[in-house]
Amino acid sequence: MQDIQNHTLGETNELLSLEGVADHRAVILAMTRQAARTLHIFTRDLDPLLFDTAEFEAAALQLVRNSQYARIHILVQDSSGAMRSGHRLIALAQRLSSKIEIRKPVDEYAIINRAFFVVDETGYVSRQPAERYEGVANFNDRLAARDLVAFFNEVWERSQQDSQLRRLHL
Numbered sequence: 001m002q003d004i005q006n007h008t009l010g011e012t013n014e015l016l017s018l019e020g021v022a023d024h025r026a027v028i029l030a031m032t033r034q035a036a037r038t039l040h041i042f043t044r045d046l047d048p049l050l051f052d053t054a055e056f057e058a059a060a061l062q063l064v065r066n067s068q069y070a071r072i073h074i075l076v077q078d079s080s081g082a083m084r085s086g087h088r089l090i091a092l093a094q095r096l097s098s099k100i101e102i103r104k105p106v107d108e109y110a111i112i113n114r115a116f117f118v119v120d121e122t123g124y125v126s127r128q129p130a131e132r133y134e135g136v137a138n139f140n141d142r143l144a145a146r147d148l149v150a151f152f153n154e155v156w157e158r159s160q161q162d163s164q165l166r167r168l169h170l
Contacts, residue, residue, distance in 0.1 A: 004139075009034035010122045013140040020133050021049045024125060025056075027137045031119040032059040039063065039072040040118040040152045044130045046074070046082040046089060047115065057088040064099040072100040075155055077110055079162050103159035118148050 004016070009031055018024050028050055032039065039060070041051070050056070064070045074089070076082070079102070082090055093100040105112075114128040115135075124145045127135030138144065 004030055007139045009119060009139050011140055013138065015141075016137045018125065018127070018133070018135045018137055024127070024133055024135065025050055025053070027125055028117055029053075029055055029059060031117070031123045031125070031137075031139065032056060032063065034123075035059075035063045035070075035119045037067065037070055037120050038118075040116075040149055041072070041074040041076075042114070042116045042148075042152055042155070043074070044077045044113070044115060046076050046079060046087055048082065048085065048087060049133075051089050052082070052085070052087045054088070057092060060089070060092060060100070061096075064096055070099060073152070073156060074100070074102040075105050075152065075159060076102060076162065077105060077112075079104070102162055103156060104162040105155050105159045108158075109155050116148050116152075118145050118152065121145050121149050124148055 004027060007030065016027065018027060046052070060072060064072065079090070090102070093102050113130050114126070115130040116124060116126040118124045122142055122145050123139040124141065125135060125137040126148065127133065
């Protein structure tokens with residue numbers, strides 16, 4: 001992967017080839033730090049190697065604190081491993097439930113083996129199949145990002161809150 005230090009969300013239109021966890025983590029973190037409004041995350045298992053880090057947690061928290069309109073929507077097919085491990089993003093979503101929402105897709109979408117991450121309907125990271133850290137990213141491809149968000153929204157509308165993630169108040 002090329003150096004992304006000078007890549008700017010909404011400006012740098014370059015298709016990046018991502019290979020390995022480090023590439024994915026670097027791009028996701030850079031995009032999240034530049035986000036102004038939304039993150040859409042479509043994942044099989046909340047991908048702890050990417051989203052269960054102190055850096056990502058801080059960037060996500062900064063996003064939702066910087067704007068009253070900021071939202072993070074997450075579709076996760078299987079949250080059981082993330083729940084058992086105490087995933088940071090789940091804890092953050094439980095604390096900030098009006099800003100961060102996690103849902104589970106209906107069974108019809110369970111066979112989809114891809115993962116993607118879209119920021120402000122502008123930049124994206126996508127990999128298929130989901131279990132391999134080989135994918136593509138672009139900091140400024142609104143057409144591809146909007147297509148991913150349209151699919152995300154279709155699944156979101158037919159999804160439900162994941163009962164495993166509900167916080168019990170005793």
